[in-house]
Amino acid sequence: MYFSEKIINWYKKNGRKLPWRETKNPYYILVSEFMLQQTKVSLKTIKCYLNFIKKFPNLKKLAQAEEKDVLKEWEGLGYYTRAIHLHFFAKKLKNKPIDFFPKKYKDLIQYKGIGPYTGAAIASICFNEVIPAIDGNAYRVFSRYIGIYHDITLSVSNNKFRIYISKMIDHNFPGLFNQAIMDLGSILCTPKKAKCFLCPVKRSCFSFKNGTVYKFPVKNNRKKKPILGRFFYYIFICNYHKKLCLNKRLSKDIWKGLYDFPLIESKKKLTENEIRENVWKKFQLIYNNVIYQIRHKLTHQILSIQFLNCEITQNFSKNIFLEKFIFIPYGKICEYPFPSPILLFLKHEKMI
Structure with missing residues (x-):
């Protein structure tokens, strides 16, 4: 409770003001999460998001669009498979009732392009499902805070992290909790030049107390793919x-x-x-x-x-x-x- 309360209070005062955080509309959140896969928040991303929502204000409009027009609105963001999967999701739901949207994590991840992180983010933010959204920021924050020496490049580590985080997540505000972790990792608990003295939970942080901040998260060297x-x-x-x-x-x-x-x-x-x-x-x-x-x-x-x-x-x-x-x-x-x-x-x- 100490951890979640501290970071949520910090987030409410210091979190990034982003247009998709002004709504609980699952479609808007879905679009933002697809855009943020392998892409950092930037003015370019925000502009693309706003233009996309304006062009395709709901799932029905997106489903009716030609792939060419969807990709045109995605132009400049890269990783265009994301846009194709988003379009596919809309077309899969076009025959459902107008207000239908998968609400559970287990249902969301059945669709192409919606992986564990995206599914957990949507389920927790829009539908208050108590499930941790684990991305690079979460790996970094929790490995440093708890002192987790599991190699995050191994797939088995995801389950171990999920167990740890599930014990710490705020059951009343899981969406806020996940967003707070995301911003804590982006603003303070950064890979380099971490701003530990501004961190709301530094007094109970393993790495801060032991001077091991930059030893986490653990990544064993793997062979780099050739260029x-x-x-x-x-x-x-x-x-x-x-x-x-x-x-x-x-x-x-x-x-x-x-x-x-x-x-x-x-x-x-x-x-x-x-x-x-x-x-x-x-x-x-x-x-x-x-x-x-x-x-x-x-x-x-x-x-x-x-x-x-x-x-x-x-x-x-x-x-x-x-x-x-x-x-x-x-x-x-x-x-x-x-x-x-x-x-x-x-x-x-x-x-x-």
Whole structure:
């Protein structure tokens, strides 16, 4: 009781003022939790959240939307699979009564994209279910406070942490408790330069008393995934009707569901002659020159991207290589969702 009372009182005075905290509407909370998966709270996130809610004010509107429009509103946030799963959730519920929403943690986690943390956050905040929401902040706060030496990279640690936290969670205000832990970890109990002297529970904190703050949480060194280098050569063309050629990404790769240009991918950097040969061989197009290039870093990938200015030959109508792509008028570009490198290119060319 001492712990939960202290952190909830601290949270009420010092917690971050965020638009999704002004409501108990489960749909709004759902959208915010999806957006915050693998993404920190920022002005960009808040702006995207507000625009998304304005465009799709409820589950019904979201279910009725085209995937293209949902991804467009998600544009710039990254990890687009989250938006696809959110859209899928809405479509799964579209035939339910208008006020239906899964209220229990065990029901929420049955849906794609809703993992243990997201399910617990929604269930506790919206429906007062007494269940801890355990994310990186919670691991850090509780491992330091209690002195938990379990390796948080191991899946078995989650159950152990859940047992510890379940004994400390506030049974009257579980949602406030979980949000307080989240903000305590984000504002005071940070990975580096922790503000321990401002912490409301420092006097009973194991790490503060024993000088072991930065020894927690325990993470045994694991082999880092190698950084994959990929070379992308985008084909920039338009047909004789001044329409731009686009490709919708459908494979289980980065940016699934987004749009880009016809692509030549290589494991190595291509020479001018190799580019020319590939462009002709794969698309029956004439390569002119590179008009833009950029390096784009992802979590475990570095993309070296070049945009190639290419021409369509006179026998365009017989070009079977371009049949699987779509052609859109320049004026419709802003209606399509693109990954960041394509957006940068379009801005560079002053097309958006």
